[in-house]
Amino acid sequence: MSYDIAIENFNEAWPELEPLCRLHYGEMQARMAAEGMQIGDFKPRLNVYGSAGHLLCFVVRVEGEA
Secondary structure: OOEEEEEEOHHHHHHHHHHHHHHHHHHHHHHHHHOOOOOOOOOOOHHHHHHOOOOOEEEEEEOOEO
């Protein structure tokens, strides 16, 4: 097994990361709901994240996949 840790451009990495982020958010939303806390549906602010000059997106890949 091999893995890479790299800083990648958010806009380029997003298509691959979106399903993982959506899954993680859904799991977090369910945990919070179980505690009586309601949060909105998955709606990332891509226009803000993608244009932020200082945003770092760390991606860990195992066998080439995030």
